[in-house]
Amino acid sequence: MSATASTAQPTTSEQKPLQTMTLEQETNPWEAQAFRFDLAAKKLNLDPGIWKVLRYPQREIIVHIPVAMDDGSIEVFTGYRVQHSISRGPAKGGIRYSPDVSLDEVRALASWMTWKCAVVNIPFGGAKGGVICDPKKMSQGELERMTRRYTAELIEFIGPEKDVPAPDMGTDEQTMAWIMDTYSMHMRQTVTSVVTGKPVSIGGSRGRREATGRGISVVCDSALKYLNMPVEGCRVIVQGFGNVGSNAAKLLHEKGYTIIGITEFDGALYNANGIDIPSLTSHRKRAGTINGFSGGEAVDKDELITRECEILIPAATENVITSKNAAQLKCRILCEGANGPTTVVADDILAEKGIFVIPDILANAGGVTTSYFEWVQDRMGYFWTEKEVNDRLDTIMTASFDDVVAYATAHSVNNRIAAYMLAIDRVAYTTKQRGIYA
Numbered sequence: 001m002s003a004t005a006s007t008a009q010p011t012t013s014e015q016k017p018l019q020t021m022t023l024e025q026e027t028n029p030w031e032a033q034a035f036r037f038d039l040a041a042k043k044l045n046l047d048p049g050i051w052k053v054l055r056y057p058q059r060e061i062i063v064h065i066p067v068a069m070d071d072g073s074i075e076v077f078t079g080y081r082v083q084h085s086i087s088r089g090p091a092k093g094g095i096r097y098s099p100d101v102s103l104d105e106v107r108a109l110a111s112w113m114t115w116k117c118a119v120v121n122i123p124f125g126g127a128k129g130g131v132i133c134d135p136k137k138m139s140q141g142e143l144e145r146m147t148r149r150y151t152a153e154l155i156e157f158i159g160p161e162k163d164v165p166a167p168d169m170g171t172d173e174q175t176m177a178w179i180m181d182t183y184s185m186h187m188r189q190t191v192t193s194v195v196t197g198k199p200v201s202i203g204g205s206r207g208r209r210e211a212t213g214r215g216i217s218v219v220c221d222s223a224l225k226y227l228n229m230p231v232e233g234c235r236v237i238v239q240g241f242g243n244v245g246s247n248a249a250k251l252l253h254e255k256g257y258t259i260i261g262i263t264e265f266d267g268a269l270y271n272a273n274g275i276d277i278p279s280l281t282s283h284r285k286r287a288g289t290i291n292g293f294s295g296g297e298a299v300d301k302d303e304l305i306t307r308e309c310e311i312l313i314p315a316a317t318e319n320v321i322t323s324k325n326a327a328q329l330k331c332r333i334l335c336e337g338a339n340g341p342t343t344v345v346a347d348d349i350l351a352e353k354g355i356f357v358i359p360d361i362l363a364n365a366g367g368v369t370t371s372y373f374e375w376v377q378d379r380m381g382y383f384w385t386e387k388e389v390n391d392r393l394d395t396i397m398t399a400s401f402d403d404v405v406a407y408a409t410a411h412s413v414n415n416r417i418a419a420y421m422l423a424i425d426r427v428a429y430t431t432k433q434r435g436i437y438a
């Protein structure tokens with residue numbers, strides 16, 4: 001690795017039609033995924049048949065889930081599970097509960113899971129699930145009934161050797177416990193390895209809760225080393241203070257980074273001297289919001305992500321960095337904790353600004369990597385210490401960062417396209433090896 005590496009990144013597109021995209025096209029996650037896939041496949045000179053196979057998901061399941069609500073009414077929720085690929089192993093990926101879920105979003109998230117698992121070289125394909133609902137407005141009883149019914153509808157499609165769900169936005173360890181229990185009732189035996197991200201007491205892995213944030217902290221360390229930048233004085237802004245954002249902030253704070261900004265859906269905080277993350281976490285637990293915390297100044301959340309910092313970590317949702325605000329970013333490194341936070345148009349603007357991007361399918365792969373460890377431990381019935389889990393995670397994340405950056409240099413592409421190319425090449429190889437032409 002070069003100590004004098006430049007931050008300059010080649011642009012994503014060589015075509016100009018990007019400039020004529022409407023904002024609606026620009027922010028469709030499936031279009032964004034497909035655009036980058038096509039570009040990487042072209043650079044790989046991918047076999048046209050394999051191209052067609054990998055471009056689209058293998059299976060898309062839509063379910064309508066009737067749920068008895070607490071007030072006695074019946075509501076019907078729409079849910080999806082999309083399995084993009086099982087070429088390298090069982091499909092793997094989280095389940096999202098959000099009012100914004102759509103089939104195109106779940107398709108994109110499922111494809112990103114395939115590429116992500118291949119980037120970190122773990123033996124899974126990709127899948128994702130989602131239910132259109134607002135979990136913040138539902139009681140625990142309503143969420144449990146919806147989750148159990150959703151699981152029952154998917155019963156023949158999921159399983160330890162078929163498709164292994166995990167948490168994502170709006171879902172957590174409790175949701176995974178309900179899925180595991182519902183699946184086990186149908187199988188007439190306890191099957192812990194059907195989901196990951198469960199509570200440790202029922203087969204979860206130590207370290208899974210923090211794993212995505214931990215992986216982010218590891219790739220930030222690698223990026224600083226690569227760019228010859230010190231941790232001391234490294235200012236970080238984090239968007240999102242849920243599972244991913246809060247754990248990334250906590251671990252980076254422990255490593256000596258200065259977290260100067262945190263945003264959530266309903267507010268944002270700034271402190272040029274650094275926010276005390278443990279105190280903010282206690283406040284967030286008590287108050288249910290970051291608002292009202294005395295250790296930072298309340299600021300506008302959209303403006304905060306454009307403030308000067310060394311590292312910006314979007315860890316909330318898709319399409320937060322678009323043609324509308326990319327030119328205003330003043331970070332040196334963009335580390336994508338969320339899936340799909342940057343649009344393809346924004347990619348080119350960031351490249352022109354020389355921002356070093358650690359793409360989502362690498363940066364947030366710590367979660368699925370520790371999910372892999374959980375699946376392995378459940379199948380062995382033997383559980384590792386937290387240190388063993390974290391050490392293995394650190395090793396994989398560091399090596400994957402090095403692989404992507406080396407690939408980018410070797411092929412003169414930016415980090416995102418390098419990660420796609422590396423992943424597509426690996427998935428194409430197993431797809432051919434398994435003999436789809438038979």
Ligand SMILES: NC(=O)C1=CN([C@@H]2O[C@H](COP(=O)(O)OP(=O)(O)OC[C@H]3O[C@@H](n4cnc5c(N)ncnc54)[C@H](OP(=O)(O)O)[C@@H]3O)[C@@H](O)[C@H]2O)C=CC1
Pocket residue numbers: 167168169170171212239240241242243244245263264265266301315316317318337338339364365367368
């Ligand atoms: N959980 C995991 O292991 C993994 C998650 N990811 C990705 O990371 C992202 C976050 O997931 P996760 O942390 O699990 O989700 P959570 O539901 O735990 O948290 C989401 C956070 O994002 C905030 N948020 C939502 N919309 C906005 C917005 N427009 N501006 C600012 N903040 C916002 C929410 O704020 P509020 O509470 O105020 O609504 C909340 O703090 C998603 O893209 C997910 O796909 C990727 C890999 C693994």
Ligand SMILES: O=C(O)CCC(=O)C(=O)O
Pocket residue numbers: 092093094095116164165166167168196197339364365367368369371
């Ligand atoms: O842990 C997992 O299996 C998947 C987590 C996830 O949904 C993601 O990485 O986007």
